[in-house]
Amino acid sequence: MDAEKKAQIGGFIQKFFIDGVPHNKAIGMRFLDISREYVRFALDYNPRFAGHPETGVIHGGVITAFMDSCSGAAVMSKIRGKSRAATLDLRIDYMKPAPPGETLLCEAQCYHTTRHIAFVRAETFIDSKDELIATSSATFALMPFDISKMQEAFTERSAKKDQA
Numbered sequence: 693m694d695a696e697k698k699a700q701i702g703g704f705i706q707k708f709f710i711d712g713v714p715h716n717k718a719i720g721m722r723f724l725d726i727s728r729e730y731v732r733f734a735l736d737y738n739p740r741f742a743g744h745p746e747t748g749v750i751h752g753g754v755i756t757a758f759m760d761s762c763s764g765a766a767v768m769s770k771i772r773g774k775s776r777a778a779t780l781d782l783r784i785d786y787m788k789p790a791p792p793g794e795t796l797l798c799e800a801q802c803y804h805t806t807r808h809i810a811f812v813r814a815e816t817f818i819d820s821k822d823e824l825i826a827t828s829s830a831t832f833a834l835m836p837f838d839i840s841k842m843q844e845a846f847t848e849r850s851a852k853k854d855q856a
Contacts, residue, residue, distance in 0.1 A: 701726055701769060709765045716761050719754055723765070724797070731769050733762040735796040748792030755796070755816060756784055759828045762798040763812040767832045770802035770810065776837035777810060782830040790825045794818045808834050 706723040710716045710733075719741060725732040735750075735758050743751030760782055767777040790796055799821075800814035810832040816825045 698726055705731065705765045705768070709761055709768070713761070715757060719757065721758060721761060726769055730799045730801045731762055731766040732800075733758065733765070733798045735798070737793050737795060739792070742792065747789070749789035750792075750796070752784075752786065755786075755790060755826055756782070758796065759784060759798055759800070759814050759816055759826065760830070762800040763802075763814050763828065763830045764832065766800035766802040766812050766814070767805075767810040767834075770805060771834065774837065775834040777832040777834055780809070780831045780833050782828060784826050784828045786826045787824045790816075791818070796825060805834065810834055 702723050702725075705726070710721045710723060720736050720738055722734045722736070723731075724734050735754070737750070739748060741751055741754045742748045743753075760779055763782070764777055764779065771777070796816055796818060798814055798816045800812055802810050802812045804811040812828075812830045812832065814828045814830070815821060816827075817823050818825065
């Protein structure tokens with residue numbers, strides 16, 4: 693994938709998957725990279741999302757949202773905007789707690805699609821996959837989609853926010 697195409701798809705993912713979804717933006721997700729094989733997001737540590745006040749480890753629900761969103765972006769990357777995707781099933785195996793102060797990385801791969809279902813694997817880790825925090829497998833429903841309607845809705849929502 694050439695640099696221009698990467699930038700275009702990355703901009704779309706940042707706009708619609710992160711900035712366009714309030715809870716994704718609130719927890720601080722960031723788009724990092726995309727290739728034919730994967731989509732990669734980052735999540736910087738924020739003590740507001742600690743699941744345990746004494747240890748400061750990140751709450752599992754935050755990691756779940758992070759992995760789900762990165763997985764959804766991998767589906768959209770694979771199907772190139774021909775459908776929209778909704779999570780049907782998401783299974784996460786936690787290997788160890790996400791330590792405080794660390795940026796988490798999630799790499800998701802949509803490895804198979806049918807007419808109506810997409811299948812995704814993802815891993816969340818620190819620095820390298822040797823420091824694995826969690827793995828997931830997910831299925832997504834694929835539904836007809838008109839990207840222009842999504843762009844219109846996003847533009848209208850942004851305009852309303854600007855007026856407020």
